[in-house]
Amino acid sequence: MTQEFLKIINLKKYFHTNYGTVKAVDDISFNVVEGETLGLVGESGSGKSTTGHLVVGMYAPTSGKIIYRGLDISFTADERPKGVRHEIQIVFQDPASSLNPSKYVKDIIASQLKLRGMRDDYEIEERISKLLESVDLPPENYMYRKPRDLGGGELQAIAIARALSTDPKLIVLDEPTSALDVITQAKIVNLLLRIQEERKLTYIFITHDLAVAKNMSRRIAVMYLGKIVELAQSEELFSNPLHPYTMMLFSSIPVLTEEDRKLRPKKVRSVGEIPSAISPPPGCRFHTRCPFVKDVCKEKEPVLEPVNTDSLHLVACHLAGR
Numbered sequence: 001m002t003q004e005f006l007k008i009i010n011l012k013k014y015f016h017t018n019y020g021t022v023k024a025v026d027d028i029s030f031n032v033v034e035g036e037t038l039g040l041v042g043e044s045g046s047g048k049s050t051t052g053h054l055v056v057g058m059y060a061p062t063s064g065k066i067i068y069r070g071l072d073i074s075f076t077a078d079e080r081p082k083g084v085r086h087e088i089q090i091v092f093q094d095p096a097s098s099l100n101p102s103k104y105v106k107d108i109i110a111s112q113l114k115l116r117g118m119r120d121d122y123e124i125e126e127r128i129s130k131l132l133e134s135v136d137l138p139p140e141n142y143m144y145r146k147p148r149d150l151g152g153g154e155l156q157a158i159a160i161a162r163a164l165s166t167d168p169k170l171i172v173l174d175e176p177t178s179a180l181d182v183i184t185q186a187k188i189v190n191l192l193l194r195i196q197e198e199r200k201l202t203y204i205f206i207t208h209d210l211a212v213a214k215n216m217s218r219r220i221a222v223m224y225l226g227k228i229v230e231l232a233q234s235e236e237l238f239s240n241p242l243h244p245y246t247m248m249l250f251s252s253i254p255v256l257t258e259e260d261r262k263l264r265p266k267k268v269r270s271v272g273e274i275p276s277a278i279s280p281p282p283g284c285r286f287h288t289r290c291p292f293v294k295d296v297c298k299e300k301e302p303v304l305e306p307v308n309t310d311s312l313h314l315v316a317c318h319l320a321g322r
């Protein structure tokens with residue numbers, strides 16, 4: 001285990017549009033420890049998916065650094081060393097749109113293996129069989145099926161098999177269960193956990209589903225309008241959320257057990273509208289919705305910092321935990 005597996009330093013991604021500049025990710029820093037799952041949670045527009053896409057190299061950052069195992073990879077995937085490209089993979093929310101519907105499963109995975117330099121047909125078929133077995137799809141039943149004939153869970157398992165074909169070390173999971181029914185969701189979560197254990201994988205798990213984030217993640221970062229507002233060990237975050245935005249998210253999770261009910265924070269209702277990422281509010285970006293807002297919040301931007309000295313629980317709020 002090393003603290004230096006992935007370091008994100010002052011990362012920004014701005015998109016220039018006809019309506020103005022969207023500050024999708026705006027100066028965030030965090031690290032990912034090898035072998036862990038770091039959850040990224042937040043509402044739509046919080047910047048969590050953009051963060052994942054930057055890590056994979058779908059686009060280059062506006063500024064800031066992505067350091068992977070000591071190597072600066074703050075570029076698009078094409079500009080990164082081939083080995084690094086293979087080591088960092090992504091699984092998207094909607095496998096139907098990322099898998100060619102009219103190609104055989106065998107050919108979809110084979111094209112990845114060929115990109116890695118495999119040429120021998122027998123060797124390729126053997127490898128595809130093993131990959132399909134590893135995601136609980138019997139090769140004899142799936143090798144010659146096409147995505148258009150398969151269900152959501154099967155498609156996501158194939159997308160995972162394809163991601164595994166390059167022997168990755170880090171996988172960005174971008175809402176991988178959001179399009180699935182509850183039973184299939186549970187199967188995919190269990191599959192991801194098993195594969196992680198077997199292959200010693202590191203995950204960045206992006207989701208708006210807090211219950212799934214809790215099951216999957218060792219630590220969770222909460223994002224709001226391009227910023228990380230709270231970051232803590234998963235259990236600590238759920239038992240002691242400190243940022244009003246985190247409390248607001250948690251208080252909307254359905255309660256299933258008495259234990260959940262005890263842990264649930266008091267209902268924190270947001271006021272006002274979600275501001276635009278083109279012109280985020282000054283000071284604390286959450287101040288237009290925060291029920292605890294003070295004058296200082298409107299003027300001074302809170303810094304993400306430990307709650308106490310040496311604490312692993314970080315929060316960006318003028319009032320929380322102080």
Ligand code: SF4
Pocket residue numbers: 243244245284285286287288290291292293294297302316317318319320
């Ligand atoms: Fe609310 Fe102020 Fe904390 Fe922002 S800094 S979350 S406005 S109390």
